[in-house]
Amino acid sequence: xxxxxxxxxxxxxxxxxxxxRIFPLRFFERHLSESLRPDGRQLGKARDTIVNLGxxxxxxxxxxxxxxxxxxxxxxxxxxxxxxxxxxxxxCIALEFHMPPICSPTVRPGRPADAxxxxxxxxxxxxxxxxxxDLKELCLVSGKAAWMGYxxxxxxxxxxxxxxxxxxxxxxxxxxxxxxxVALNDNxxxxxxxxxxxxxxxSITEKEAVxxxxxxxxxxxxxxxxxxxLHKNYILADPTTEEESIMDTLVTVVLDSSDQMVSFxxxxxxxxxxxxxxxxCVELARKRAKELNQILGEMDID
Amino acid sequence: xxAKPGAATPTYSPKLVxxxxxxxxxxxxxxxxxxxxxxxxxxxxxxxxxxxxxxxxGSAYAEFGNTKVIxxxxxxxxxxxxxxxxxxxRLNCNVSYTTFASPTIGQGTDHKExxxxxxxxxxxxxxxxTFPKTTVDVFAxxxxxxxxxxxxxxxxxxxxxxxxxxxxxxxITAVSVKRxxxxxxxx
Numbered sequence: 001x002x003x004x005x006x007x008x009x010x011x012x013x014x015x016x017x018x019x020x021r022i023f024p025l026r027f028f029e030r031h032l033s034e035s036l037r038p039d040g041r042q043l044g045k046a047r048d049t050i051v052n053l054g055x056x057x058x059x060x061x062x063x064x065x066x067x068x069x070x071x072x073x074x075x076x077x078x079x080x081x082x083x084x085x086x087x088x089x090x091x092c093i094a095l096e097f098h099m100p101p102i103c104s105p106t107v108r109p110g111r112p113a114d115a116x117x118x119x120x121x122x123x124x125x126x127x128x129x130x131x132x133x134d135l136k137e138l139c140l141v142s143g144k145a146a147w148m149g150y151x152x153x154x155x156x157x158x159x160x161x162x163x164x165x166x167x168x169x170x171x172x173x174x175x176x177x178x179x180x181x182v183a184l185n186d187n188x189x190x191x192x193x194x195x196x197x198x199x200x201x202x203s204i205t206e207k208e209a210v211x212x213x214x215x216x217x218x219x220x221x222x223x224x225x226x227x228x229x230l231h232k233n234y235i236l237a238d239p240t241t242e243e244e245s246i247m248d249t250l251v252t253v254v255l256d257s258s259d260q261m262v263s264f265x266x267x268x269x270x271x272x273x274x275x276x277x278x279x280x281c282v283e284l285a286r287k288r289a290k291e292l293n294q295i296l297g298e299m300d301i302d
Numbered sequence: 303x304x305a306k307p308g309a310a311t312p313t314y315s316p317k318l319v320x321x322x323x324x325x326x327x328x329x330x331x332x333x334x335x336x337x338x339x340x341x342x343x344x345x346x347x348x349x350x351x352x353x354x355x356x357x358x359x360g361s362a363y364a365e366f367g368n369t370k371v372i373x374x375x376x377x378x379x380x381x382x383x384x385x386x387x388x389x390x391x392r393l394n395c396n397v398s399y400t401t402f403a404s405p406t407i408g409q410g411t412d413h414k415e416x417x418x419x420x421x422x423x424x425x426x427x428x429x430x431x432t433f434p435k436t437t438v439d440v441f442a443x444x445x446x447x448x449x450x451x452x453x454x455x456x457x458x459x460x461x462x463x464x465x466x467x468x469x470x471x472x473x474i475t476a477v478s479v480k481r482x483x484x485x486x487x488x489x
Binding site: 056057058062069071073075079080096098100101102103105108109148150152154156158180182190191192 | 312313314315316317354355356357358361368372373374376379382396398400401402403404405439441442443445446
């Protein structure tokens, strides 16, 4: 009681920045009572989202996704592998999420960030279980050759909602992916058809392009996610790092383009998720999925 | 089901099979120009931008042709390890590459020495006595490697340090030079 009074007295004299650092929870709650957040956003509103495709020239597909300040760069490189005997018609996707030391003051070189393997696993599970990619499309020659897609996602700036941005960048990278045209060599190896000057024209006409029609993957059931913070009876969508550090209960809802729920994730935290809170989170996620679908749709036109 | 570990399954890139590199140097012709049309002493057009990373004290992004680098500076901040009291500050540098930085998959050539080379380049110009007991961390990430990586990293790092407000004697820049027979050209 005494502490509350003293902070209230101090708040009238102290500078805003100092108050924000010393009493962060009270600073935020002052804003929440007006249904606003310090950056002026509504509680259920996500930050400005930008997606750019095809930035990495060495990759077969790439995308940069920015949600507010959180920036993720995803790149896919396709390599050829021998499919396993129990699924000879299927390729494979290897996903890895990296948090290099540039992205956040909490990450040290040589010590991988605590959040990185967690997000890596969650992303991998979400993308594979959503059914967005049909692994049979990655097959080249049944039983002998199939594509292995190495998807690497780098966090360039970590400002909250890392999973959302990473998933968005991964999905955008898949939509940008252009599978190289290849043919089967006489030795049984797959070679890329570069076409033109430095290759024997005679040998090309003999080798039929193995995947002339299948250059782009068909993406169905694209997953979109929204992370929310539960605090008392407030629900804050798309938190920043500052918000995540003060309020510890995070809920992530992943829906696909047909409004089916792909995943719901809540890992502890002091606030309990009652069914009303869950319903509100899902509703916010639904709106967000529509926004993101529109943003990706605008990107796909080129 | 499908996310098998890559280490167990060896994969190969279809592009590298049967590809040959065109010879760049034609000894008979002394007036040849470089593949991208530059003169011998000409550098690539540069893009330099500060404030690339909002979480860092200072940051910069540099693009020299196909070489793209981001450098973040954190600090001066508390040294994590228990250090003996020092009345000058410390500098910690780290340069890392993305897996897609080089055209071949994996690490490409080993560049572990770049971190200490960046440290040697910066330690002469930063005024360490202005931040005693604390550490300044300079982290670089090479997004795409198109040649002259270390020079771009050094120039970008000095810009990021300036953006962070770390006191320095001057801004430093770097350039790579390669000698081929008699002629010298700037990369």
